[in-house]
Amino acid sequence: MSIETGAAAPPAAAGQTMFDLVIRAERIVTPHGTVAGEVGIRDGRFAAVEPAGAQLPGAETLDVGAEQVLIPGLVDTHVHVNEPGRTEWEGFDSATRAAAAGGVTTLIDMPLNSIPPTVDVPALEEKRAVAGPQAHIDVGFWGGAVPGNTAELRRLHEEGVFGFKCFLLHSGVDEFPPLSPDEMERDLAELAEIGSMMIVHAEDASTIDGAPPAEGREYDRFLASRPRSAENIAIAEVIERARRTGARAHILHLSSSDALPMIAEAKRDGVRLTVETCPHYLTLLAEEIPAGGTAFKCCPPIREEANRELLWQGLEDGTIDFIVSDHSPSTVDLKHVQTGDFGTAWGGVASLQLGLSLIWTEAKKRGITLERVLEWMSSHPAQFAGLERKGKIEVGADADFAVFSPEATQTIDVTRLHHRNQISPYDGRELAGEVSGTWVRGGQVDFQTPRGRLLRRGEA
Known part of the structure; x- marks a missing residue:
């Protein structure tokens, strides 16, 4: 190469x-x-x-x-950078270097788990102030929808956030509380009026409250604590509230294949609904997660092989629109690797640098082309976010691209990744394909001098 x-x-x-x-x-x-x-x-x-x-x-x-392919830069619309406030989990310097190493040229940062969360304009300004001098790739921001900030949604929209995220159950951090379904509908109506969208962590709180506890080292117990029914009920709620308000709604990190028929039906009915899934749901299997393997813990959880195969079918038939990382890192100690207790460990998978190779490894086995993979990981998420100049090698588009060797192989060594914390369920895994260089707006990322720009909705 x-x-x-x-x-x-x-x-x-x-x-x-x-x-x-x-x-x-x-x-x-x-x-x-x-x-x-x-x-x-x-x-x-x-x-x-x-x-x-x-x-x-x-x-x-x-x-x-x-032996190499010139590919459009990937667009990852689901990344938790966590700075300011929890920079020890991940910051803009390490996150954007990791992204570039994996061929990602644009990311959109989630409104949590930073402190303060991005739920008002001052918090957005604080986040931009710390991100700007450190970004090695282009970065945009989601706003947050939480109880009591409906009046802030329009202001954040006018300041250029790409949409708004809400949870329908506890988010994992107290400073970003969930919305009830009625509160979500109220905010959806506001977003329909201003031309924005709601992206939803869709798990039903009451269903999970009634499920068995997750404590202990056995993955089966954790899986039972976050049943498919919790996702299915919450997704049905999102569909109905989006149908009533006419707002754009988006299902984050789809894990339950049971929800695919109702999603397909809602789309046929004209509900303004889009759906993403993530590499961990498409490449990992519940049956193979070892006892105490808390690096694999995420919410919603990694499910069984039959479920994974149906998610791939949902991608191929268009029910699922695209693939993003949901890079949700933490410090190693928060993963409780010593005790291996799934009940207390932080739930999130670190994969920002590895997404393309993870998906390409599985796609090759299924006879899926690299072009299709890049639709799911580049052009489709760019279109979803309204990034008209991203995700394509075409005259007039931003010159964001990478050089990818699809026939190369690599064995993942977590200590050599750019992620701030050295823990990943993919450590030691052999993957197909490797990125050998990434360019943003025609300049090669050198991992030393940040040259990324901060993006605003409507200006990107």
Whole structure:
């Protein structure tokens, strides 16, 4: 594998403008398929996509090896960065470096678990102030919908958040309390009026309250404590409240395949509903999680093999719209690895750097193309968030891209990841595919000098 920069460039012909960077590759993933060609970049955007041999003139050139593919940068709309307030869990420097190492060029940060949570404009301003000088990739922000902040939603929307997140049960942190279904409907009506959307952690609190406790080292007990029915009931509630208000609603981190038929029906009925799932639900199995393996704990939980296969079917038939990480890290001590107690360990999987290789490893086994994977992880989440210049190698789009070696293999060593805390359920796992370089708006991420921008809804 090799990337060559600074190769001799042909002189610009009369009347032809020199590009800042020209890339030549045998495989370029574009919205119209994978092609051999040349890409010209000027002023941070793709300015030309031409067939191979076009001899575009560039101040710099990059030759992509035959074993590599030029891919659009990934867009991850579900990342918990946690700064300020819980920077020891993950901060903008470590998170955006990890993202870039995995080919992610844009992320949208969740309104928790930072302190303060992003539930009003001052909190948003504080978060932007700490993120701006540290971002190695482009970063946007979700707002939060919590009891008592309905009046803040419009102000946050006007300040450029991409939408609003709510929980229907305890979020895991006291400073971000849940909404009742009626409170969610009230806020959905407000969001419909201002043209925003609600993204929902959909698990039903009363169902979980009535489930068996999760204490102990056995994963089966934890799985029983977060039953599929809790997701199914909450998703049905979201669908009904979105139907009544006409608002856009989005189901976060779908884990229960039982919900797929009602989601498909709601979409057919015209409910403005979208759905995501995550690498851990598509690559890990409840049957294989060891006793005390708290690195695997997340909410909703990783379920059984049959459930996983139905989630893949939901992706392929379009019921599930895209894949994002739900990177939800914590310090190692909060995962309680010494006791292995699933009842007390923090629930969240760290995977921001690994998403593309995780999904590609499984997709290859199923005969799914890299182009389809990139729709799920790049163009579709970009479209969902209204990021019109992201997620595609196309004239006019931001020159966000990565070089990916689909036939390479790598064995994950958690100590070599950019994540702040060295714990992951993927440690030691062999994966297919490896990112060898990432560029944001035409500049290569060097992991030392932050060059990312802060994004606002409607301006990205």
